[in-house]
Amino acid sequence: MESGAPINLGVSGQNASSVIPFSGNRPDLTGSVSYPKSVNQWFNPAAFSAPACATGPDCYGNLGFDALRGPGRDNWNLSLFKNFIISEARGSRFELRVETFNTWNHTQFQGDANNGGISVNQGAGNFGAVTSAFDPRQFQLGAKLFF
Numbered sequence: 001m002e003s004g005a006p007i008n009l010g011v012s013g014q015n016a017s018s019v020i021p022f023s024g025n026r027p028d029l030t031g032s033v034s035y036p037k038s039v040n041q042w043f044n045p046a047a048f049s050a051p052a053c054a055t056g057p058d059c060y061g062n063l064g065f066d067a068l069r070g071p072g073r074d075n076w077n078l079s080l081f082k083n084f085i086i087s088e089a090r091g092s093r094f095e096l097r098v099e100t101f102n103t104w105n106h107t108q109f110q111g112d113a114n115n116g117g118i119s120v121n122q123g124a125g126n127f128g129a130v131t132s133a134f135d136p137r138q139f140q141l142g143a144k145l146f147f
Contacts, residue, residue: 001072001073001074001075002072002073003069003072004069004070004071004072004111005069005070005111006066006067006068006069006070007043007066007067007068007069007070007111007118007120008026008065008066008067008120009026009027009048009063009067009068009120009121009122010025010026010027010120010121010122011025011026011027011050011051011061011121011122011123012121012122012123012124025051025060025061026060026061026062026063026064026065026067027048027049027050027051027061027063027122028048028049028050028051028052028061028062028063029047029048029061029062029063029067030047030048030049031044031046031047031048032047033047033067033068034047035069037071039109039129039130040128040129040130041128041129042070042071042109042118042128042129042130043068043128044128045122045127045128048063048122048127049122050122050123069111070109070110070111070117070118071108071109071110071111071117071130072111073108073111073134074106074108075101075102075106075108075134076102076103076104077099077100077101077102077103078099078100078103079097079098079099079100080097080098080099081095081096081097082095082096082097083095084096086147090147091146092145092146092147093145093146094143094144094145094146095143095144095145095146096142096143097140097141097142097143097144098139098140098141098142099139099140099141099142100137100138100139100140101135101137101138101140102134102135102136102137102138103137104137105136105137107133107136108133108134109130109132109133109134110130110131110132110133110134117130117131117132118130118131119131
């Protein structure tokens, strides 16, 4: 289990971050931050607006760096093993293994905005929406023969 990663919001279009590399222009916070935590709205995008001087090279919003939190993760992986003795004298055996990843099949949104998990650019059509999720439940079956 882990809490959500910090999310750093940006501003779409021509702004300081495109004129000054790695400057990280951010929007203005104009309301209180709330988290509906749905696919279409992980956070409330109405609480943010573009800075008044969104096209100037020296324009920065008042929102702090990494001010929001993305979705956390509650991932359970389980393994079951069973050994079947073939010959005790020779030490040979057969091992059967079953493994599951994301065992309870919880939908787990990707919260790392740097890897495309949440739309973080104010002004984008899907601002605040979750754009990807981790893999669903997976099974793995294995067998091994020791002789």
